[in-house]
Amino acid sequence: MPMSGRKDTPREQLPDSPLAGALSLPRAGSDFGAIDADEAWIAVIRKMDETYAELVRQQVELEAKNTALEEAQGFIAGLLGSMTDVLVACDLSGRVEQVNLAAERAFGLRADALLGRPLSDLLDPSSETTAADVLATVARRQRIADREFTLATPDGPLAIAVNGALRFDPRGRAVGIVLVGRPIGELRAAYGALAKAHEHLKRTQQQLVHAEKMASLGRLVAGVAHELNNPISFVYGNAHAMKRYAERLIAYLDQVHAGADAAALAKARGELRIDRALSDIPATLSGMLEGAERVRDIVADLRRFSSDRREAREVFDLAGVVRSAVDWVAKSQMPDLPITVAVPEGLEAVGHPGHIHQVMMNLVQNAVDAMEGRADRRLEITGARFETPDGLQVAVRVRDTGPGIHDALMDRIFDPFFTTKPVGKGTGLGLSICYRIAEEHEGRLEAANHPEGGAILSLVLPAAP
Ligand SMILES: Nc1ncnc2c1ncn2[C@@H]1O[C@H](COP(=O)(O)OP(=O)(O)OP(=O)(O)O)[C@@H](O)[C@H]1O
Ligand SMILES: [Mg+2]
Missing domain, CATH: 4.10.280 (MYOD Basic-Helix-Loop-Helix Domain, subunit B)
Structure with a gap:
């Protein structure tokens, strides 16, 4: 002293x-x-x-x-006592030197019964992380981060997520290791519930997407069937006429081959209206041919627009795409709808014509739905090419005379699953799919209201070079 x-x-x-x-x-x-x-x-x-x-x-x-x-x-x-996390401090050989109240509770033992015991005693045999793992990590002077330990407790194995670090004495020498762990049972249960809810949501979404696909397929089939109906009935009617002409011609030729005299032949020619048949045949045949060609074109369009060849980008004419979408959707569902299409031939874009056709069908479908039950119904589709700072672009605008889109909904209509249509009528995927397709084509899809009422949906794409 x-x-x-x-x-x-x-x-x-x-x-x-x-x-x-x-x-x-x-x-x-x-x-x-x-x-x-x-x-x-x-x-x-x-x-x-x-x-x-x-x-x-x-x-x-x-x-x-x-x-x-x-x-x-x-x-x-007090600090150790109020910790809800389990704390175990060991020496470098893994012997327990200190525990907190949460650890006493977890193990169902008082501190003095735990002190001095090897860490391996405290772990359940099923533990993902063993005492040997801990000692090996310590020997490498590494931290233990978020490792899963399973403790042997009186209530059975208890999984905890553990963080651990070396403990040093005042002279900086490593003297032990401190492990802090949090029970993950509740977390696991919450995570399980979340995963289940997510799975359920995914399944529901898939069902909705499937339902949307089936609905648009149904509409497509109805539209195409309607479109095919015209030329087919045309071909059918002409074929019937041809059959009748052929029957009359055969009857006449039969008399010729039977050696009928000139007077009898002239009479038969008049009765069988042979001259009329002969003059009608070329027009009837070309009408049949035209009908057959129309059928062939519709089938070709169907092939082209419904194929999903992602990799194949091509230059295509928007006029053809718009025409077919209008024919397949509007004409079949609203036969009396006044439609003006002013899309110049040769308005070309690059990409997947099938996907752009899908966009046009969706836009026309929405326009038709919006005008359902309204007095003044008009569908106007215009197309134009214009110069912008980003280069030459082409735009197709679809305008209807429906109620238009409420300002408050303008931002939401492109969201997946946003719909104002009754259950079973719309899934709300139409515009979100169109939006994505426009983006994939380096273009955009925009919505606005016409000053005189009705909505305008514009698809803008880079023009084909
Ligand atoms: N031309 C339009 N006029 C008025 N509202 C429209 C128009 N187009 C879209 N909307 C609004 O945007 C919503 C979303 O449209 P979207 O095409 O994404 O889904 P949907 O038509 O409701 O269902 P789905 O297309 O999946 O059958 C519609 O429910 C409607 O409220
Ligand atoms: Mg839609």
């Missing part, structure tokens, strides 16, 4: 005696032998007083330090 007053100590003090400096006892034969003994004792007593006061001060200091230490210990104990 350091003593005060040493700085006055003369060189000749007794080196090992703490009081030697204070007493300054003269040695035999020194020059100070004559100092009065009373003064010496007063000095001794004063020195003893000082020493005592110093002892008391140090005692007070010690007690203050002790109180601070106890408070710090209490604070740490």
